[in-house]
Amino acid sequence: MPAGLATYIIRRLLVIPLILLVVSFITFALGRFGPSDYVEIQAGPRANPETIERIREERGLNDPVYEQYVRWLMDFLQGDFGTSVKYRGVPVEDVIMPRLWVSLQINIVVILLSWVIALPIGTWAAMRRGTWLDPLSIGLLLVPASIPVLVATPILQWLLVVQLGLLPADSWSDAEYFGVKLGVFSKEAILAIFLLTVPTLAGIARFMRAQVIEVMDQDFVRTAHAKGLAVNVVVIRHIARNALLPIVTLFGFELAALTGGAIIVETLLGIPGMGQFAFEAVQSRDYDSIMAVVMLGSLLFMLAMLVVDVAYGFIDPRIRLGGGLQQ
Amino acid sequence: MESRRLVYVLTGLAVVLVLVIGGLILVTASGGSDNGNSNGDSAGEPTDGPDLGERVSGELRLFGPDPITLDPACASDAGSAEYIVEIFSGLVSFDQELKVIPDIAESWEVSPDGLVYTFTLRTNANFHDGSRRVTADDFKFSMERSLNPDTQSTVGEVYLDDLTGAEEFINGEAEEVTGIRVVNPETLELTIKERNEVFLQKLTYPTAYVVDQREVEGSTCFEGNWTLTPNGTGPFKVTEWELGTQIILEPNEGFYLEPKPAVSKVTYILSGGSSFVMYENDEVDITGVGINNIESVRDESNPLSEDLNESESLDVYYIGFNVNEPPFDDPEVRRALNLATDKEFLSTEFLEGLVVPAPGVLPPGMPGYNKSLEGQDFDPEEARSVLDATGKADELNGVKILTSGQGAAPSDILQAVVAMWQENLGVTIEIEQEDFGLFLRDIDEGNFQMFSLGWIADYPDPQNFLDIKFHSESANNETGYSNPDVDALLERARGETDQAARLELYQQAEQLIVDDAAWVSLYHGKNTYLVKEWVTGYAVPAFVIPNLRYVTVDR
Numbered sequence: 001m002p003a004g005l006a007t008y009i010i011r012r013l014l015v016i017p018l019i020l021l022v023v024s025f026i027t028f029a030l031g032r033f034g035p036s037d038y039v040e041i042q043a044g045p046r047a048n049p050e051t052i053e054r055i056r057e058e059r060g061l062n063d064p065v066y067e068q069y070v071r072w073l074m075d076f077l078q079g080d081f082g083t084s085v086k087y088r089g090v091p092v093e094d095v096i097m098p099r100l101w102v103s104l105q106i107n108i109v110v111i112l113l114s115w116v117i118a119l120p121i122g123t124w125a126a127m128r129r130g131t132w133l134d135p136l137s138i139g140l141l142l143v144p145a146s147i148p149v150l151v152a153t154p155i156l157q158w159l160l161v162v163q164l165g166l167l168p169a170d171s172w173s174d175a176e177y178f179g180v181k182l183g184v185f186s187k188e189a190i191l192a193i194f195l196l197t198v199p200t201l202a203g204i205a206r207f208m209r210a211q212v213i214e215v216m217d218q219d220f221v222r223t224a225h226a227k228g229l230a231v232n233v234v235v236i237r238h239i240a241r242n243a244l245l246p247i248v249t250l251f252g253f254e255l256a257a258l259t260g261g262a263i264i265v266e267t268l269l270g271i272p273g274m275g276q277f278a279f280e281a282v283q284s285r286d287y288d289s290i291m292a293v294v295m296l297g298s299l300l301f302m303l304a305m306l307v308v309d310v311a312y313g314f315i316d317p318r319i320r321l322g323g324g325l326q327q
Numbered sequence: 328m329e330s331r332r333l334v335y336v337l338t339g340l341a342v343v344l345v346l347v348i349g350g351l352i353l354v355t356a357s358g359g360s361d362n363g364n365s366n367g368d369s370a371g372e373p374t375d376g377p378d379l380g381e382r383v384s385g386e387l388r389l390f391g392p393d394p395i396t397l398d399p400a401c402a403s404d405a406g407s408a409e410y411i412v413e414i415f416s417g418l419v420s421f422d423q424e425l426k427v428i429p430d431i432a433e434s435w436e437v438s439p440d441g442l443v444y445t446f447t448l449r450t451n452a453n454f455h456d457g458s459r460r461v462t463a464d465d466f467k468f469s470m471e472r473s474l475n476p477d478t479q480s481t482v483g484e485v486y487l488d489d490l491t492g493a494e495e496f497i498n499g500e501a502e503e504v505t506g507i508r509v510v511n512p513e514t515l516e517l518t519i520k521e522r523n524e525v526f527l528q529k530l531t532y533p534t535a536y537v538v539d540q541r542e543v544e545g546s547t548c549f550e551g552n553w554t555l556t557p558n559g560t561g562p563f564k565v566t567e568w569e570l571g572t573q574i575i576l577e578p579n580e581g582f583y584l585e586p587k588p589a590v591s592k593v594t595y596i597l598s599g600g601s602s603f604v605m606y607e608n609d610e611v612d613i614t615g616v617g618i619n620n621i622e623s624v625r626d627e628s629n630p631l632s633e634d635l636n637e638s639e640s641l642d643v644y645y646i647g648f649n650v651n652e653p654p655f656d657d658p659e660v661r662r663a664l665n666l667a668t669d670k671e672f673l674s675t676e677f678l679e680g681l682v683v684p685a686p687g688v689l690p691p692g693m694p695g696y697n698k699s700l701e702g703q704d705f706d707p708e709e710a711r712s713v714l715d716a717t718g719k720a721d722e723l724n725g726v727k728i729l730t731s732g733q734g735a736a737p738s739d740i741l742q743a744v745v746a747m748w749q750e751n752l753g754v755t756i757e758i759e760q761e762d763f764g765l766f767l768r769d770i771d772e773g774n775f776q777m778f779s780l781g782w783i784a785d786y787p788d789p790q791n792f793l794d795i796k797f798h799s800e801s802a803n804n805e806t807g808y809s810n811p812d813v814d815a816l817l818e819r820a821r822g823e824t825d826q827a828a829r830l831e832l833y834q835q836a837e838q839l840i841v842d843d844a845a846w847v848s849l850y851h852g853k854n855t856y857l858v859k860e861w862v863t864g865y866a867v868p869a870f871v872i873p874n875l876r877y878v879t880v881d882r
Contacts, residue, residue, distance in 0.1 A: 035764060
């Protein structure tokens with residue numbers, strides 16, 4: 001690894017805590033300035049307002065926001081992410097980890113599936129540019145991408161689960177393989193994976209198609225053809241590979257979203273993942289959990305972006321990182 | 328060559344991916360899956376999670392709400408109480424007929440002045456772990472814990488403030504609640520400040536339940552996770568609580584009341600989308616029926632129609648006014664809105680008979696329910712002439728009706744009511760949605776013109792509706808309604824020992840309240856639900872009671 005690259009990475013890594021600090025403060029302040037708090041929500045309509053106020057005072061919720069923030073920050077820096085109030089007394093990491101695992105499994109499968117399906121379709125469509133097969137193939141993918149999951153979910157549930165009985169009513173299972181919970185490989189997960197994969201296909205396929213078309217017209221492709229290489233070889237070895245380069249960025253974004261859950265699909269199908277939890281945490285003003293979810297998401301996003309930037313420099317030496325990277 | 332670099336990069340990304348995933352597997356596999364693998368699974372074979380597939384004989388499967396807490400001192404919502412009443416127990420409880428029955432207290436005596444309750448505890452009530460039996464000291468500890476400010480319970484004082492010395496204890500002026508006295512391990516004496524006919528019923532609420540002192544010490548309503556594995560005394564014990572996924576209860580073999588639990592296991596599924604769909608696929612044994620499915624379920628050609636059950640629910644849904652500010656300080660304006668509301672249409676047509684219209688306050692099934700109450704019956708012409716006579720029709724335009732909601736369209740019911748007023752009175756009233764917490768605060772502070780809310784019974788007594796909602800000094804009287812005649816009737820009812828005379832007083836009070844048009848009562852809920860043929864003894868209760876020990880599952 002060139003020395004310049006190491007410096008670059010270190011510099012980027014050093015910036016991460018600063019950004020996290022800003023993100024955490026904004027998130028924290030938004031939460032505390034937002035309407036009502038968890039004491040009020042849990043108290044319900046029967047409680048005495050004075051009691052609520054007393055408890056709020058005891059729990060430090062009436063302190064100035066910066067004081068509360070510093071308190072949270074000190075705990076956080078010492079590795080104490082706080083306790084959930086939605087699941088009373090449970091450390092936040094114990095609440096989040098199982099859910100993180102659920103969303104992670106789903107996301108990995110969805111990413112793999114969408115790329116494996118969409119890349120060949122995009123390439124195929126590009127090769128047929130100018131014929132009716134090109135717009136048809138991409139157009140077909142756009143149809144499901146245009147149906148909101150809010151609509152598609154209940155319809156598919158009704159059709160596949162109730163009417164045809166093809167899928168179980170439960171949308172997630174605790175099935176274990178090799179002693180690890182891998183619900184994503186059970187039939188319960190099929191609907192969720194389908195609902196999350198299909199809408200992504202059009203975007204990736206179209207991006208790939210555009211890249212392939214750009215590469216197709218370049219000189220080295222013409223040379224490859226001229227050499228007499230078989231069409232398949234040219235497509236796979238020369239065109240597809242080079243077209244993939246810009247797609248690394250797209251992949252980086254997906255990598256960053258790996259631990260985030262799909263709020264709508266998870267909530268509608270009742271999948272105990274990060275998306276559902278994020279929604280519930282906000283609803284119940286589970287402050288510490290919200291902070292943990294946001295911090296985790298931001299951290300992974302920044303790491304993924306760093307990986308992508310570094311990867312870019314590797315792929316294309318013409319791209320210089322931070323001005324300091326020497327070839 | 329560029330393509331070789333690409334291979335490196337993709338390999339690099341793959342390695343990062345594998346590391347992230349691997350790390351997470353290690354973290355979650357150690358923490359997350361230690362509770363589900365009691366099925367003797369062999370590696371590599373897909374073993375269905377405990378919530379699906381292998382149903383144990385005699386197992387009851389329910390779709391349950393995700394409880395906020397299983398701490399009896401803290402639960403303020405029915406979703407939590409539903410579990411707590413099965414896992415914990417107190418001096419007294421309700422049976423399926425909603426009568427107060429002995430629980431851990433074998434019997435009790437009330438002093439002639441109605442102030443001192445002496446409970447004799449049974450000697451065979453033990454904690455789930457079998458370590459020891461429940462004594463009077465446990466009750467003193469548990470009730471004081473509910474009242475102790477350090478516990479940070481918002482409901483303790485609501486249900487236990489009748490006790491002598493409760494206030495001093497809450498304010499830190501006393502070390503103990505003087506009204507809770509341990510006479511001996513089998514005898515507990517409770518003293519209340521003034522005669523109260525519903526005191527025993529209030530003791531059925533979880534705040535008076537017994538908890539294990541060794542387990543709960545130091546916890547508050549927001550800290551302490553002993554509730555994941557609570558050591559209760561009730562008919563069922565928690566064998567597993569997987570957060571957000573499922574709760575498994577098993578019978579407490581040593582339970583002291585008859586009938587003892589007859590099911591082998593109760594599995595509550597906390598996630599999984601639609602309970603109705605799960606019911607159709609035999610994955611849960613009981614499901615509620617909502618507006619989307621009721622028509623098809625009622626159709627007799629549908630096999631599900633044979634599973635259909637209905638039961639009363641002790642609640643009321645209503646629209647309240649800020650009666651201290653114009654235009655709603657004028658009872659005639661409130662009356663006009665009442666007369667312009669077609670409750671019959673709302674219940675039978677709009678909500679397809681899932682609810683019953685509410686002419687008054689008390690729901691059918693509540694003692695003291697008055698069949699011959701004179702409600703403000705729907706009469707659009709009368710409504711308009713009443714409103715015209717007040718000359719305040721213009722003031723109603725633009726008035727806001729506050730409701731709790733999250734951005735989506737406000738409830739259809741409220742929209743229908745507003746449309747009725749528009750049509751029958753020509754006034755345009757707006758619906759304003761607020762976040763639940765903020766909504767409650769605004770209601771408490773009187774910061775509203777109108778609002779819509781429901782009220783569900785804690786115990787089957789009209790006091791729980793009329794005194795709490797309409798006495799001018801009640802903390803839960805949000806509307807600010809005040810009528811000296813009503814106050815007098817409610818106060819007389821508090822001290823009346825003859826049950827028939829008491830209910831008569833409440834009926835008089837209710838009639839006055841309805842005549843004053845204090846609310847627009849809309850409807851009373853009904854439980855409409857499906858029960859599988861293999862389940863017997865299950866009825867959705869009118870409010871939360873220990874219910875599962877009566878159930879048998881023949882499958």
